[in-house]
Amino acid sequence: xxxxNTKTQAYPAPILPSLPNGLLREKGDAREIIxxxxxxxxxxxxxxxxxxxxxKSLAKxxxxxxxxxxxxxxxxVEQQLLESTxxxxxxPDALRLLFIDGHLHTKKDITPYAGTxxxxxxxxxxxxxxxxxxxxxxxxxDEKNPxxxxxxxxxxxxxxxxxxxxxxNLSQKRLRIEVAENSHATILQxxxxxxxxxxxxxxxxxxxxxxxxxxxxxxxxxxPNSHNFTxxxxxxxxxxxxxxxxxxxxxxxxxxEVSVNLNAxxxxxxxxxxxxxxxxxxxxxxTEIVHAKPNCSSDALFKGVIEDQACGIFHGKIYVAxxxxxxxxxxMSRALLLSNHARxxxxxxxxxxxxxxxxxxxxxxxxxxxxxxxxxRARGLTQKRAQDLLLEAFLNEALTCKHNECQKTLRxxxx
Amino acid sequence: xEYLLKVEELHARIADDDDxxxxxxxxxxxxxxxxxIPKGEVHAIMGPNGSGKSTLAGVLAGREGFExxxxxxxxxxxxxxxxxxxxxxxxxxxxxxxxxALPGVQGMRFLGEALDAQNRARGEKQEDKIKQVxxxxxxxxxxxxxxxxxxxxxxxxxxxxxxxxxxxxxxAVLKPKLAILDETDSGLDxxxxxxxxxxxxxxxxxxxxxxxxxxxxxxxxxxxPDRVHVLLEGRIIQSGDKSLCEKLEETGYTALLxxxxxxxxxxxxxx
Numbered sequence: 001x002x003x004x005n006t007k008t009q010a011y012p013a014p015i016l017p018s019l020p021n022g023l024l025r026e027k028g029d030a031r032e033i034i035x036x037x038x039x040x041x042x043x044x045x046x047x048x049x050x051x052x053x054x055x056k057s058l059a060k061x062x063x064x065x066x067x068x069x070x071x072x073x074x075x076x077v078e079q080q081l082l083e084s085t086x087x088x089x090x091x092p093d094a095l096r097l098l099f100i101d102g103h104l105h106t107k108k109d110i111t112p113y114a115g116t117x118x119x120x121x122x123x124x125x126x127x128x129x130x131x132x133x134x135x136x137x138x139x140x141x142d143e144k145n146p147x148x149x150x151x152x153x154x155x156x157x158x159x160x161x162x163x164x165x166x167x168x169n170l171s172q173k174r175l176r177i178e179v180a181e182n183s184h185a186t187i188l189q190x191x192x193x194x195x196x197x198x199x200x201x202x203x204x205x206x207x208x209x210x211x212x213x214x215x216x217x218x219x220x221x222x223x224p225n226s227h228n229f230t231x232x233x234x235x236x237x238x239x240x241x242x243x244x245x246x247x248x249x250x251x252x253x254x255x256x257e258v259s260v261n262l263n264a265x266x267x268x269x270x271x272x273x274x275x276x277x278x279x280x281x282x283x284x285x286x287t288e289i290v291h292a293k294p295n296c297s298s299d300a301l302f303k304g305v306i307e308d309q310a311c312g313i314f315h316g317k318i319y320v321a322x323x324x325x326x327x328x329x330x331x332m333s334r335a336l337l338l339s340n341h342a343r344x345x346x347x348x349x350x351x352x353x354x355x356x357x358x359x360x361x362x363x364x365x366x367x368x369x370x371x372x373x374x375x376x377r378a379r380g381l382t383q384k385r386a387q388d389l390l391l392e393a394f395l396n397e398a399l400t401c402k403h404n405e406c407q408k409t410l411r412x413x414x415x
Numbered sequence: 416x417e418y419l420l421k422v423e424e425l426h427a428r429i430a431d432d433d434d435x436x437x438x439x440x441x442x443x444x445x446x447x448x449x450x451x452i453p454k455g456e457v458h459a460i461m462g463p464n465g466s467g468k469s470t471l472a473g474v475l476a477g478r479e480g481f482e483x484x485x486x487x488x489x490x491x492x493x494x495x496x497x498x499x500x501x502x503x504x505x506x507x508x509x510x511x512x513x514x515x516a517l518p519g520v521q522g523m524r525f526l527g528e529a530l531d532a533q534n535r536a537r538g539e540k541q542e543d544k545i546k547q548v549x550x551x552x553x554x555x556x557x558x559x560x561x562x563x564x565x566x567x568x569x570x571x572x573x574x575x576x577x578x579x580x581x582x583x584x585x586x587a588v589l590k591p592k593l594a595i596l597d598e599t600d601s602g603l604d605x606x607x608x609x610x611x612x613x614x615x616x617x618x619x620x621x622x623x624x625x626x627x628x629x630x631x632x633x634x635x636x637x638x639x640p641d642r643v644h645v646l647l648e649g650r651i652i653q654s655g656d657k658s659l660c661e662k663l664e665e666t667g668y669t670a671l672l673x674x675x676x677x678x679x680x681x682x683x684x685x686x
Contacts, residue, residue, distance in 0.1 A: 370479075375515040378476050379529040379585065380503035380536065389528060393519025393568075 011045065014038025015059045017168070023065065023132050030130035033121050045121040052313045052345040053255055053284045058199065058227060061168040066101035069155055074098070074105045077155050085192060087409050094149035094188065097139075101155055102171030102200075104135055109145060113138035113176050117205050117233065123257070125229040129203040134172035141187070141214070142180035150175070152191040154198045154226075168227075172201045179240075182211040186403050189218045193252065196225040204232040208240040210264075216244045217406045219413045222252030224279060231257040238264035244271045245401045247414040251279035251310075259288045262296035262324075271300045274395040274414050277310035284313040289329065291320040291354075297328035303398040304335040305391050306342040314363070315347045322353040331361040336368060336394060391415070418488075419593055419624045420475075422450040425485035427467075427474050444470040446649035448485070452593070452642075457625040459635050461660060462646035463668040468628045469512055471646070472597040476509035477502050490592060503529075504536035506592030510582040510599050517569040522581070525569045526551055526588055533589065554587045558614050576607040583614045594618075595626045600634040612637030632660040647672050 016038040024031050039058060040050035069077070077100055082088055098105045113136045119126045141148055154171060179185045193200060208214050222228050234242050248254055254277075260269045269289065277283040289298045304312035314333040335344040346363035368390055376386035392415050399414070401407045428443035444467045452458050462468050474483055477499030487494040490505060497505065517525065527547060534541055542550075552562055560580055570578050579599055586594050596615075600608050615625065615638050627640065635643070635657065643659040644651045647668065652675045653659065663671065 369515075371515050372517055374478060374499060375511065375517070376525075376528075377499040378503055378509050378511075379525075379589070380500050380532040381528055382500050382532065383498075385528070385532065389520060390517070393517065396519055 011037060012041060012043050015041055015056055017059045018062045020063055020065055023063075023170075025131055025133055028116060028131060030116070030119050030127040033119065033127040034124060034131050037121055037124060040124055046124055049122045049286065049315070050124075051347075052311075052315070053253070053282065055227065055253070058168070061166045061197075061199075063170045063199070064167045066155070066169045066171055068103040069100055071105070073155070074100055077153060078105075081151070081153055081192070084194075085190075087412065088149075088151065088190065090405055090409065091147070091149050091188060094147040094186075095145055096149045096151065097137075099150070099152045099173055101169065102134055102152075102173045104137060104173075110137050110139045112136065113174065115176065117174075117203065123231060125201055125255070126203055126231040126257075129172050129174060129201050129231070132172055134174060136174035136176075138176040138178070140178040140180060141185035142183045146184060147186045147188075148177070149188045150190070152189075152200065152202070154193055154195045154200070168197050168199045169195075170199045170201065172203075174203045174205075176205040177207070179206065179208045179212045179214045181209040185212070185214045186406065187214065187216045188406055188409075189216065191218075191220045191228070191230075193220075193222045193226050193228055193250070196223050198223070199227045201229045202231070204230065206232065206234045206242070208234065208236045208242050210237040211239045212237075213241040214243070215401055215403060215406070216242065217401055217403070217410060218244070218246035218248070218256070219409065220246065220248045220250070220254060220256075221413075222250030222254050222281065224251040224281075226250075226252035228252060228254040229257075230255075232259065234258065234260045234269070236260065236262055236264070236267040236269060239266045240264070241267070242269045243401065244269070244273070245399065245410060246273040246275070246285075247399065247410050248273065248275040248283050248285075249281075249414055250277065250283075251281040253282045255284040255286065257286045257288075259290075260298070261290045261292060262298065263292050265293050265295045267293070268297045270298070271302075272398045272400070273302045274398045275302070275304045275312055276307070276414055277304075277312055278307050279310060280308070281310040282313075283311075284315070286313075286315040288317045289319065291318070291324040291327045291329060293321075293323065294325045294327070296324065298330070300331040300333075301398050302333045303395050304344060305338060305395065306335055306344055307338045309339070309341040311343045311345070313345045315345075316361070317349040317351065318359060318361070320350075320352040320354050320357055320359065325354050325356045327354060327357040327359065329357070329359040333363045334394075335365045336391070337365065338368070388415075416453055418451045419454040419490055420450070420452040420626070421486075421488040422448055423486040424449060425471075425474070425483070425487060427470055427481045427483045430480055430482045444481075444649055445474065448646075448649070448651055450644060450651060452624055452626060454592075454624055455621045456641040457619060457627065457638060458642045458644065459627045459629065459640040459660065460644045460646050460651075461629060461632070461663060463630070466646045467649040468646055469597055472509055472512075472595050472628055475502075475595055476507065500532070501536070503589075503591075504533055508586055508589055508591035508594045510579075510586055510594060510596045512597040512599075512601065514570045514573075514578040514582055516571045516573070518571045520569050522565040522567055522569050523548060523551065526565075526585065529585070529589060551584075551588055555584055557617075558584055558587060559610055560584055575602040576604065579603055579607065579611060583611055587614065587618060591623070593624045593626065595628065597628050598630065599627070600629055600631065608634060609637065632664050635660050645671060647675065
């Protein structure tokens with residue numbers, strides 16, 4: 001068992017679940033951060049960034065690390081996955097990476113990666129990931145290999161039966177994706193978390209080289225009592241373009257952080273997402289876009305449909321450095337609450353130091369329009385169908401991507 | 416005679432509006448309407464602002480928010496017991512006074528959904544999608560509607576005239592037994608009104624039945640109604656043939672109301 005440094009003055013004592021021996025590396029900034037500050041809590045350095053997503057309850061679990069399952073078992077898991085989500089086979093031209101419990105089960109065109117990405121104290125989950133001895137891989141996408149399909153699953157049956165003892169399976173991975181100069185890449189990321197009491201914590205680093213474009217499509221669904229964290233850090237070079245489209249749903253807790261650095265002129269990014277938490281689900285979209293150089297553009301659009309007692313969060317920031325003149329940065333977040341107990345928190349932020357920019361932000365939270373429903377019912381649609389059609393129309397705006405098959409899958413996943 | 420629509424002593428008031436029992440609202444918006452429309456006829460309801468015209472249309476189509484009493488029989492069925500969509504399935508159509516915008520719902524998709532829902536409810540075979548699109552396009556053309564309107568989101572950013580024409584297209588495509596037109600002529604210029612009137616005139620085939628609600632007699636000059644009813648303060652105070660609407664144009668509603676009061680001595684005029 002590790003001993004925590006509790007001698008911090010300004011910050012509260014760290015809250016952390018009991019981590020298994022040997023999980024953390026011996027040294028490094030990330031290790032310092034996670035041990036010093038622990039999970040986000042009131043008054044910790046990340047308190048503001050995690051204001052609406054409390055994960056203190058994670059501390060009551062003892063963490064177990066799932067072992068890599070055998071090749072035969074992996075085949076079974078893969079087979080089950082194909083049966084439950086047949087669309088996975090709709091991408092035969094993609095390079096498929098199958099991760100089970102954070103362990104990679106396909107080894108093609110991919111190399112281990114030993115780098116240590118930068119992390120600060122506002123990102124405790126990323127710090128935990130980087131401080132951990134988990135699998136880390138690096139892959140390059142270019143004309144030859146333009147399409148990557150990352151599949152992450154948890155092998156629920158293989159976890160020990162002692163769940164009553166408040167143990168939780170922690171699966172982590174790190175992936176660094178290089179998009180080569182002037183190439184056009186597509187990343188499809190499917191994480192279907194069907195098992196309860198699992199804690200997934202991934203870190204992605206995507207570097208879009210000069211003149212390259214990358215479309216990153218994320219499909220995610222979470223099981224009740226599961227905790228799912230992803231942090232993606234994207235660096236875009238001159239004339240590079242990155243588009244992120246996510247469709248998140250489920251009854252568990254999910255936090256997706258996307259942080260984009262527009263590091264050179266004429267770089268552009270679009271972060272779009274639709275989310276639908278159900279039951280007591282909780283989905284948190286946190287984005288940060290840094291305009292470091294002039295003539296870059298960014299566009300963030302998130303749309304949520306929140307049911308039952310679920311909670312949806314959008315926390316978005318656009319930062320425009322003094323040097324980044326002629327920046328165009330737009331940010332919009334809309335949510336529909338479908339029940340009296342559903343909640344939404346939106347926090348759009350602009351921090352602008354340049355004086356010649358076009359930036360906007362907006363946030364709306366509302367409910368379905370009764371007049372629209374009556375209009376549709378007066379034309380013969382049932383209440384349910386009318387509602388579904390209006391929700392589809394609402395979410396559609398945030399679900400566009402160039403890759404046809406991905407677009408179909410995105411829509412099928414969330415509508 | 417067999418009536419397609421039979422309204423008997425229909426009362427309606429805004430639900431949960433009982434703060435002051437002496438208020439005009441508490442007395443109700445519709446105060447005992449009786450109206451019979453035989454199949455295939457065109458009836459018009461005229462009346463001034465606030466007389467209850469749109470409430471009548473809304474109550475017949477199943478709009479929520481009213482406390483309704485009375486009896487309405489539509490094609491042999493108790494209309495008031497049906498949900499709005501069931502009324503549509505039975506063949507009742509309301510052309511909205513203010514058609515609602517549906518951002519993100521494409522016109523053709525909307526019509527397709529409506530057609531499929533109605534076919535399904537009636538136990539009819541689903542129409543082939545390609546045939547359906549072709550048919551709707553043709554009908555749009557006949558109404559002088561540009562095909563591009565079918566690709567736009569329903570009523571989203573439409574002009575007043577476009578919205579009303581779009582309602583006419585829905586009416587033509589859905590082929591209801593009874594169409595209630597709630598002030599379809601309001602807000603239209605003369606050309607647009609003429610094109611709406613022509614569309615209605617073309618649909619008038621002795622089978623379909625229309626209830627046209629309007630302020631003005633202009634639309635009725637194009638469509639000669641079989642019967643005209645005057646609605647005042649939630650009651651039909653006079654019915655007659657089309658000459659009634661010409662008379663109204665001369666005398667105005669106030670004179671008619673005064674005469675009615677003198678005759679009946681029971682309506683509290685507040686005009």
